[in-house]
Amino acid sequence: MEKTFGRVSRRTALKGVAGAVAAMAAPSVITKAWAATPIKVGVISPLTGAWTVYGKAHYSGFELAVGEINKAGGVLGRPIEIVVGDSKTEPRIVVEQANRLIRQERVDFLAGTFSSAERNAAGPVVAQSGKLLLYPTWYEGQSQEFYPGVCNKGIFMFGPEPSQQVWPHVDYIMKKHGKRFFLIGSDYAWPRETNKMFKEKFKELGGEVVGEVYIPFNTPQYESVLRDIRNAKAEVVFHSLTGSDTVNFRRQMHAAGMNKDIALWTVDDEEVVTSGLGPEVSAGTYVSFDYFMTIDQPNNKAFLEKFRAKYGPDALVNTVGVGMYNAAHMLALAIAKAGATDTAKVRDALGGLTFEQAPQGPVRMRADDHQAVLPSYLMQVRNNWTGVNDMFQQVQALPSVDPVPAKCKLPL
């Protein structure tokens, strides 16, 4: 896994050098195998910095799809070429990289950025340059307040938002574990928005929020929160912490012996984080996303075969990686449909497009608010799992969930 990644970055590195040299000297050097000039896509991934853990899946999802597209003859007879930019998990660097990719590398499209903050950093660049950005991550939904990071006609969302990731499963968990929910999240927009939307649905179903806590980043110790959870007699913990905090909290909750009588539902811990937690700590936890490596989907089998062939049998992919994979394919489909690479035409073509081969099942991009219609899965972590193949037990599956309309001036 490490090795594969090393190879990738070395290759991209060479590409970077070659690109820089070639861009000035002779454009023909790159296009040796192709008569036509490539369609360039700038991919901004968190390759170093705090969210490096997600960076591999993030980048390889897109790379895999581009390989498939090019192998099948490219789009409009032209290959797709990736130009990579490392976000260093820093919004400040995203601004630099997005501009570099557009102004210097002259990419036709942008894909990636990982967090909402990173996407927001790219927002003004996208708006100003009139390019498209394809964003893969689960996120808090769109509202006009954060324009141009959202509600931007140049940005397409390929990940789920709370009405897709959370709403379909509230009823099930309440029926099974009780109505007393305790909400814990990191202190920023995504957890707060997610909880707000969660409560909307939850109240409707007659649940009771017995506590709601937001934790600053990099908090090492959780005694007082755990005490609050216990004192509140919570039956379910609804959990939206991120990064290392999610691991710290869950290890300490487990150490406090609270997993036995309190159910935990997380909307953040996909394959990568769950692997980091280990089987003891994670057993029994509910997780909901649009994609898991273990979903029972014919598309997924084929996808994983290709993924493992390329990145090794142990490589992990997750909702973000698949979001990037879908983004690449749908971009290619849209270009083909539009018959051109110019932004307006591709934007129009991408809206309303459906990608049948998406690993999680067919995915449709809504035209008016650029949100994806996705499946939604609720999984429970198995006891004594040994790897991603036996990590999750499918509990609920909805083949296609429409997100609530974005709170933007529609259509975008």
Next chain:
Amino acid sequence: MSMAVADGRARNRRLGEEIVAAVLFLLLTAIPVVTSGYVVYILPQYMLYGMLAMSLALLWGNVGILSFGQAAFFALGGYALGIVMKEPLAINPAYVGLLVALVSAALIAALVGWFLFSAGVRDSYFVLVTLALSIIAEQIAVSQSQWTGGWNGLFLMRMDLTLGSALTYSLTEDAPAYYAVLVVMVITYAVLRALTRSRFGKLLAGIRENELRMTSLGVSVPLCKTLAFAVSGAVASLSGALYGMHSGFVSPSLGGVQFSTEIVVWVAIAGRSSLLAALIGGITVSSISNLLSSITPQYWQLCIGILFILVIAYFRGGVAAALPSLLGRFRSHP
């Protein structure tokens, strides 16, 4: 005779720096003429990093105070401008925002500085406090989301330069923004340089060399340090405000410890005792970082770390002090 020698030597050095500065500024002026695109877009941001580096060099090189809190002021500036620019104001809100950025940073720095310096908090302890400042700044930016947008950040518009209602000069395009930043940077450099050469600047140098002696000469060391910290905070904040305006986006990590550390690294490597070196350091280290990060992200960071250690251990003055002696142009005092 000997006096003349001493004097002459000092003047030579000054002249050397002025020539380098002039060449640098001319080069920077010429760049948008000969090229366009990404370079013209990105260089102003690096020039603002250079200004930020100067704000640290003013403290560290001239007064001997190291601050791991410069990023906090940088972020303060960005947020202040961003928040004010959202308000509908009778006069150009960007001007008000820049003023607020300058004044608020100077005031906060003055308050914190006076609070600590008047009690004699020095050296390593002050470093810790500034480290905490960065952490607090980032926390506030994350948690006070009604003002700052929290982790999702805050968007800014490119400002217009206006003069009454007659003249409006938009900075939306790359080249105008470039020149606006360049002008601010040159003026900041000139002002800070004049400051370090003024009576006040010499008193600061005296404090760096021997604090106790300065007190015994009747100088209020806490007051001088506080003023220096306030000026430094204001410059950092101004550069942050312009950075926010230029990049269109500010987020909490701009005020964090990691960015603060980067600033210290730029200045240490380039040379803390010269404003010009710090300026060049801020511009070049971040440019090279951008260039190399896509080629070798892991090893680049490692190299920077090792270079930092080498500079601290063997070349206290950084590249700026090492270069002249390498060129054999500058002999140390007898």
Next chain:
Amino acid sequence: MTETLLRIRGLSKHFGGVIANADVDFELPAGAIASIIGPNGAGKTTFISMVSGHLKPTAGRIEFGGHDVTRLSVEKRARLGISRKFQTPSVFPNLTVWENVELAVLASRKRPADTDQRVAQVIDLVRLAEFSGYRAVSLSHGQRQWLEVGLLLGNDASLLLLDEPTAGMTAAETHATAELIRRLSRELGLSAVIIEHDIQFIRDLRAPVTVLHLGRVFAQGSFKEVSADERVRSIYLGKA
């Protein structure tokens, strides 16, 4: 009759249970020189430190030029003209002699119209003209002592508090230092309080001598009177 510049009444300093100074009375007329001697641990440096403001007295009162300065900080006293030279020379090691003195001039209460001229004048006074381009670290110990005196002069002090100004000097330098101090008093009307071990130097100064012993004023008088005092001899021999 000359006016009294420095008037000290009942000055005491206790460090926990240790009495460093007890009930010291001391007066110095404007333009005069006084020297303080005493064996190690007699409380000389403590006394100077209380006058300069580096130590806060436990009890007592210090008047300077008619003002009560007992509670003032070091820098405020310096701005009134009380300036101190430390036992170990405290100069600006990495600055040149010229820059050292220039700083003192720039920090002074009445800044002269022509700084350079004033700096040159002070450097001449302390006989460092040929070293003006040298950094302070490269000077000899004795030269650094002079440089520090130069700082006090450049700073426009009216009362010089000199803690062992001749430590590390040759006999000739010591003699020259005494000459310098007397000249400063005579020509510029400066006052000085000098702590010294070097008896030869005290003799050269030809100034009134105060003997401190165990923190108290033990004897006062001219050099001749004091040196003739049996009791003073005996404390130096460690008997009293």
Next chain:
Amino acid sequence: MGSFAGVLIDATLITLVLALAATGLAVVFGLIGVVNMGHGAFLTLGAYFTWAGIQAGLPFLIAVVLSALGVGLIGLILELVLIRHFYDRPFETLLLTWGMFLVVTELIKIVFGTDFRNVPSPLPGTLSMGDIQIPAYRLAVSLFTIVLLFGLAGLLFHTSVGLRVRALVQQQESAALLGLNVERLYRQVFTLGAALAGLAGALISPMLSIDPYIGNVFLVRSFFVVTLGGLGQILGGTVVGSFIIGGSETLFALFSSQVVAQTIVFALAIVLLRFRPTGLLGSDRR
């Protein structure tokens, strides 16, 4: 008042874990005046070494001991190569150890990768006290911290090594005159500090996710612990400082949000620092 007892126990656990993390720093800072910014990196290394030991099939305790020794060895090497030349310049050692921190963190990323690593808890159960449940491992670590602090105090106050170190702290020049090998003592203290950091990282590793930045979380907190605690007060100071930083964060969180509590505690630390301004290193004013 079950919840009051609960708060008290929480505050105690947090205080002791923080004290454990800060002890290595306290030893180095308090005894030889080095502001070891590399402390966080040493903690991280300790955690990774433990993980590697577990991966290699070693029992937890053996892995912990080896981690402490390994980090101590790295500390020793760094002291020999770098730090020992700069003891007379505290400011330079601060920057050098900061550089060490940057380099070690990058090396960890290259050697161990950036995935979350995980050390299973060697004592998974909990202990019940009435309706309060205490994680067994945390309790064990807390008790160990108490033993460790008393052990260090014993070492410092009841052995000849301790006497020498204390002589050194009080008067460096006379210590040298008394024929003490100052250089060697400094090296021993720095190595001990590094080993303690490694030990802390090793013991904390089963509670947290292990990533290259794990030490950062504790670094700044540890600094305030030590600064507030005070020079040479290895036993009392560290505990008091840990309580002010860790315990009060717990208490403030009762009345406000976690983020506000954390901000208040850092602000409070700055205020307290002002009233102990030259506290530790500041005795030498020349």
